Amino acid sequence: MISHSTWxxxxxxxxxxxxxxxxxxxxxxxxAEIGTLSTNGFAPSLPAEFCAExxxxxxxxxxxxxxxxxxxxxxxxxxxxxxxFLARQLSLNRLVAIKVTADRGYEGRMMAQLxxxxxxxxxSETVSTEHGIRMLCMQFxxxxxxxxxVDELARIEASRRSGRALVExxxxxxxxxxxxxDPSGLRDRELLINSTLTEAVCWIGxxxxxxxxxxHQQGVLHRDVKPANILLNQYGHPMxxxxxxxxxxxxSTSDGATVLGGTMxxxxxxxxxxxxxxxxxxxxxxDQRSDIFSLGKVLNCLLHTRSPTADLxxxxxxxxxxxxxxxxxxxxxxxxxxxxxAALVGCRQWLVAKRAMPQPSWFTRFAELHPVMFILVCTVxxxxxxxxxxxxxxxxFVIVELPLAQRNSFWIVITWYNAVVALAMLxxxxxxxxxxxxxxxxxxxxxxxxxxxxxxxPIWCIVLGCVGWFPFAVVVPSGMELLSGRIPFGxxxxxxxxxxxxxxxxxxxxYFVVSFVVxxxxxxxxxxxxxxxxxxxxxxxxxxxxxxxxxQFLAALPPVLATSLLMFGPAEQFEQSGIxxxxxxxxxxxxxxxxxxxxxxxxxxxxxxxISALTTGRDY
Numbered sequence: 329m330i331s332h333s334t335w336x337x338x339x340x341x342x343x344x345x346x347x348x349x350x351x352x353x354x355x356x357x358x359x360a361e362i363g364t365l366s367t368n369g370f371a372p373s374l375p376a377e378f379c380a381e382x383x384x385x386x387x388x389x390x391x392x393x394x395x396x397x398x399x400x401x402x403x404x405x406x407x408x409x410x411x412x413f414l415a416r417q418l419s420l421n422r423l424v425a426i427k428v429t430a431d432r433g434y435e436g437r438m439m440a441q442l443x444x445x446x447x448x449x450x451x452s453e454t455v456s457t458e459h460g461i462r463m464l465c466m467q468f469x470x471x472x473x474x475x476x477x478v479d480e481l482a483r484i485e486a487s488r489r490s491g492r493a494l495v496e497x498x499x500x501x502x503x504x505x506x507x508x509x510d511p512s513g514l515r516d517r518e519l520l521i522n523s524t525l526t527e528a529v530c531w532i533g534x535x536x537x538x539x540x541x542x543x544h545q546q547g548v549l550h551r552d553v554k555p556a557n558i559l560l561n562q563y564g565h566p567m568x569x570x571x572x573x574x575x576x577x578x579x580s581t582s583d584g585a586t587v588l589g590g591t592m593x594x595x596x597x598x599x600x601x602x603x604x605x606x607x608x609x610x611x612x613x614x615d616q617r618s619d620i621f622s623l624g625k626v627l628n629c630l631l632h633t634r635s636p637t638a639d640l641x642x643x644x645x646x647x648x649x650x651x652x653x654x655x656x657x658x659x660x661x662x663x664x665x666x667x668x669x670a671a672l673v674g675c676r677q678w679l680v681a682k683r684a685m686p687q688p689s690w691f692t693r694f695a696e697l698h699p700v701m702f703i704l705v706c707t708v709x710x711x712x713x714x715x716x717x718x719x720x721x722x723x724x725f726v727i728v729e730l731p732l733a734q735r736n737s738f739w740i741v742i743t744w745y746n747a748v749v750a751l752a753m754l755x756x757x758x759x760x761x762x763x764x765x766x767x768x769x770x771x772x773x774x775x776x777x778x779x780x781x782x783x784x785x786p787i788w789c790i791v792l793g794c795v796g797w798f799p800f801a802v803v804v805p806s807g808m809e810l811l812s813g814r815i816p817f818g819x820x821x822x823x824x825x826x827x828x829x830x831x832x833x834x835x836x837x838x839y840f841v842v843s844f845v846v847x848x849x850x851x852x853x854x855x856x857x858x859x860x861x862x863x864x865x866x867x868x869x870x871x872x873x874x875x876x877x878x879x880q881f882l883a884a885l886p887p888v889l890a891t892s893l894l895m896f897g898p899a900e901q902f903e904q905s906g907i908x909x910x911x912x913x914x915x916x917x918x919x920x921x922x923x924x925x926x927x928x929x930x931x932x933x934x935x936x937x938x939i940s941a942l943t944t945g946r947d948y
Contacts, residue, residue, distance in 0.1 A: 426466070442548065552573050573590060722822070796831070
């Protein structure tokens, strides 16, 4: 007796697989392909006689396999509970996969509810109650298992393991049967070709995590996620299959015959404990977090084929994600597959952004290796040098003709003011740059607040510049007058021009140096949770381009103002030698300002390219 199940997916017609009109001459070749069932690696919590029943049910002699509407072509694969054949459905002229198992469990009914682009679809179910046989007519995926990809990648030279190598393996092993053309598949195939292996692992993982999330929302646990149960089609699309030991919570079809099994090496600790208990309830301890553990194992298998010489910085976020999936305690894993998928999406975006950034020069590489030292050297040293040059110039060419008392007062004010400024700078550095450095080395760049703190460092450069330079213009001449009487206005103007213009140049240069290091080197490393990476980066970095434009304008002001001073300044306030010295000094400031403007434009352009890579994955 042969019967059909009561459901029929996608409104497809149900046809008999078993009957009496099959040519017996076809039995020999098909039976030779089937061989015996392999149970390697499988750990079902079932009595031995049940496994024997499965083997007997799927033998050709027992089945008397004769098809009416289905033309069996060849054996595709086999597992502990059944065998899968490639067949042609004659009435619809299409290739399908036929899975034959014993009439136990509810795999077909569960899979019928899982209409998802990353889950192999079931079209119909046919049952032979006379022989205890169940047949599933499923979507045929022209491709290979992820296990085959893992095995083949392991044979490739480490330096050549990449997304392109993965696609080449697919092209080598994919079946040459006709398949439907999928335009979106071409896009995803191109994505894989242009990916590193780590990026490809993230993409495959996020697709399967989405499939698991959908299944979990329907109350279905897969319970046997492994590379052999993930198919990649000719476009590289991963698809989850084989729900033989799946369990559906709160289902009227779930009963005591539900299989609690899985594959050793991919089962979570609680899953292993449940399998070891003969009378364990399937849904007691094994929940969706067990599937998440198994997917973490799958990702770990793929990561082990990564080039050992690859940049460890690139794999750190993915390593954290996989590590969280593989936690022994379920409460420490991702609580849902949706959250795991979001983390993998963000990780891939982070990896693509890192790769899309402008190629680092020796200057950039030094900044990445020693960011704190680089900031200190490129800000403190030039400022100290500029300050010393200013003092030398003023002492040699501006106050040299003043009375001795006023010259002495100049040195007193300069000495004390520099001491106060140095102390203030040290305090501010300790609260900003050095504090960020301590947190960075202790936390290894994982918290949102640390990114925000680092992004504030360029602003603190402006604050430090204002505190360190601009008060000179007033404090020095005022202090001299307070200590030794009134000084000429020309001296006042000379001192003010020297410190204000030099301060503007130094402040903008400091800002762009620090901003460059922060955006190009520090910020991309300060990511522990990479979920919503691009959206978060776009929000956190949105204000920087506008701020850079304002600072570029400020960097261009000193040469403009200095030229105006030479052309329209009050020359009558200076002695002849003084106006000559002022012209020389202003000419130097104009040159320094032009150089500073060019540097600001170059740094802003580099930051813009980096921000574009971080927020869009492309260099503009």
